[in-house]
Amino acid sequence: MDPARWTPERLTARDVVAHHDVTLSFYCRGCHLTVEFNVWKVGARLAHTPLQELRFRCVRCGVYPETLEVGRRDSMSGVRLLTIPLKPRAWDDGHRADQEAALRRAREKWESPGHR
Template identity: 75%
Template structure:
């Protein structure tokens, strides 16, 4: 699918993999860093699931991000395409507790 026709609700890992110049990242509130992730790892199992419905977690500190950024690499810089507000379909009861623990741990390490 053409990137001009992508929408936050319908974008899947399979759509992104076909475009080498597109990068997915999120801003981690715990590490205070922008973290780019490998869409191939997501696509290996969940290729056709909308990215908006998946639950992501920072590898460094364990914080769950709230938005996913989609950008096109343009040389050394990037062109921001759009953001996807994450609405995971599988939040469990302990999500808020895990988020609070991860944020507390990130603050202590800073």
């Protein structure tokens, strides 16, 4: 599918892997970093599932992101193509508790005197 026709509701890993210059990333509220990830790992099992329905998690701190950024790398700079608000299909009270705990740990880490 042509990137100009991508929508948050329909974009899948299969659509993205066909374009070598397209990147997927999210901003982690826990680490305060933008994390780029490998769409091939997602596509290996969930190629046809819309990315919007998947639940992603930061491997550093455990925080679940709220949006996913789709961009195109153009030499050293990048162009943002699409922002996808994440609406995971599998989300329950256990995940809410995990999110609150991960954010609390991240906040404590950032507020600790030796962090900066």
